[in-house]
Amino acid sequence: MLPSESARRIAIVVKGYPRLSETFIAQEILALEQRGLALEIWSLRHPTERAVHPMHKTIKARVTYLPEYLYEEPLRVLRGAFWSLGQKGFGPTIRAFWRDLKRDFTPNRVRRLGQAFVMAREMPEDVRHLHVHYLHTPASVVRYAALLTGRSWTFSAHAKDIWTTPDWEKREKMGEALWGVTCTAQGAGNLQSLSRPDKVSLVYHGLDLSRFPAAPESRPARDGSDPLDPVRIVSVGRAVAKKGFGDLIQALAALPQDLHWRFAHVGGGELLNTLKKQAQEAGTADKVAFLGSKAQPDIIALLREADLFVLPSKEAKSGDRDGLPNVIMEAASQGLAIVATDFAGIPEFIRNDVEGQLVPPGDWAALSNALNLLARDPARRDALGAAAFARLRRDFSMEGGIDVLEERLRSATDTARNEPEPV
Structure with a gap:
């Protein structure tokens, strides 16, 4: 069965939401919503700040929080794992996870896989594309979830994720993503040197004046x-x-x-x-x-x-x-x-x-x-x-960057809409 022909739903995946230090993400989500894109937000962490930016109060997208630590929601994680066992993408996901774990033998790798199991099971069927902010931890979760479910994914890279993620990891993630954007010429140069130059574009956040x-x-x-x-x-x-x-x-x-x-x-x-x-x-x-x-x-x-x-x-x-x-x-x-x-x-x-x-x-x-x-x-x-x-x-106005993201995300959802749902 194919998703509805009118569906253009996109999951925006972030490390934490809402965050006062990441108003550029909220600005982007709000602008894309105002241009008619149907979005939902998936966050790896719950908020830690009491203050909320006015933009967060305006954003309409539903927010789903993944288990920040797997032991806090064991039944949810187990349901996700058992469901994932029956998916066509389970084998490729485990092989990718094992390759990652051998090179970075840390508990965080296991946590990312567990969060991906939950995301893959709970993601609505009409969401056929994932867009993730940050190429390190959040992109690992999205990569595994995309492998499990056959969904397409793209990324926005920013700063810490570019400069502290190993080159092998950035190279492999970019190889599987449809495309990516980043917000500085310096960051774009680093990522383009590890992939095809046309795979990563410079898109400034700009400011909504x-x-x-x-x-x-x-x-x-x-x-x-x-x-x-x-x-x-x-x-x-x-x-x-x-x-x-x-x-x-x-x-x-x-x-x-x-x-x-x-x-x-x-x-x-x-x-x-x-x-x-x-x-x-x-x-x-x-x-x-x-x-x-x-x-x-x-x-x-x-x-x-x-x-x-x-x-x-x-x-x-x-x-x-x-x-x-x-x-x-x-x-x-x-x-x-x-x-x-x-x-x-x-x-x-x-x-x-x-x-x-x-x-x-x-x-x-x-x-x-x-x-x-x-x-x-x-x-x-x-x-x-x-x-x-x-x-x-x-x-450095916001409109130019949002124009690029809107066009690319609409194209990504059109592509995903025409692909058969994984069995």
Whole structure:
């Protein structure tokens, strides 16, 4: 039996949903829904944050949560496993799993197979195509589920999944996927070198400017000379190694004594207590505020009131790195001057001395100098902020990327609709 000729249902598979740190995924899902694609969301993890982005409240897609740990839902996993035993794709799936396990002998491999059993059994018949965000753990689950059921699948790769997944694994997954997209030229180059160049395309997330208020017409001309009205510096991002916040705390501590400033950080993360301790030891704790996770309206309000946005991304020891952080584009949407590192996908958007100030990654002294100079120069900040906003509107709007994804996903569902259902 063939799925309904009118069916265009697609499963979007993510590692966790909803997540404040992944608004680019929510933006994409919402935009595709608004263009008429029928979607449902499958998540490997339950949410861990209380705050929810307004976009998550607008998305209509049904969300299904897979067992995060197999022992938590043993009956569900067993039902999936027994069902999978009778499928034509069981043999190819187990052979692929065994090859993976021999090269990466970890419990996570078994968990991914168990989650795939559940997904394969519970996936509605009218969902004939899977699209997964991240090429590491989520793509393993999708790959096994697709092998089990004969469904087609595609992927969006981002940052950590590109730089920390072994080449053999990326090569094999890309060989089985119909196609993939990624959000930085650097990431696209890496993946294209491991597959056919036409298999992976560069598609920027961009930003849906309709979700943001117009940039402030003007900002106070703070220059750090008034202790009662200090320069306001802000950053948004998880407190993890690749964000470089340790370098930022060091850079702030090195600012001249005659410069008056305040810094606010938004985000949770495993290194938050370490950063607080670092600021205390550096003697800047009275000037630094760690605000924790915040909802999007609160973040935008903070960006509008700030004078400088900073994000000192760098490569973590694990190899993890950023792509093009959406928060940089969000800062640009408010015409805010940006200081960042010349690293990962950041210089694809921010060109040094054009849309912002870039410094070498891991160089806290250069970062401190850039902050000092821009803090004292409100006119220069205004010029950089205006240039960043103009580039965002001209070259990094959301519509272009969504056009590509919509066309490709519709084509994928048309292909899947014409293929016979596995016996």
